[in-house]
Amino acid sequence: MKKPQDHKVKKYTEQDHLRIMKEFREGKNVDNIAATFLEVLGLYGVTVEETSALLFYVMKTVLQQPHNKSMLDQLHIDINAPTETSDGTVTPVDKVLDIQRIYLGMYYEKLSK
Incomplete structure (x- = not known):
């Protein structure tokens, strides 16, 4: 041995x-x-549906990290609760997708320079 x-x-x-x-x-x-x-x-x-759910989950989880959460807190954005506006209710899902849309636009802008 x-x-x-x-x-x-x-x-x-x-x-x-x-x-x-x-x-x-x-x-x-x-x-x-x-x-x-x-x-x-x-x-x-x-599947495409599962991919959409996974990517949403990843984005929401990233936004909840301490350094990102503090930025959202400073902007008074709570991605875990709905917000009532004059146009109706903004759901937590809508908030995450809107933030993702903003960052995606900023990223593409950087790429185009």
Whole structure:
């Protein structure tokens, strides 16, 4: 019977983690991220309806992250409750989709420059 080898596991420092995260973010490629999403959706056989629900869930979850939630709080936007306006009720789903529409427009504007 073979004797187990003594594997050395590299211990990463906080500085190592920060450096790695910085490299990932600087090298971020939205096309590669999208391709990965599409590959996963294809592997699971996700329908268009399910894809819509998943993308909505992802956006809502991202908006609820502390740094994004504080921005929404400053703008007095609660994505978890309906809002009554003179035009009727704005549902939480409408709010998330409106915010997504705004950010998508800003992203396309950046790309066109």
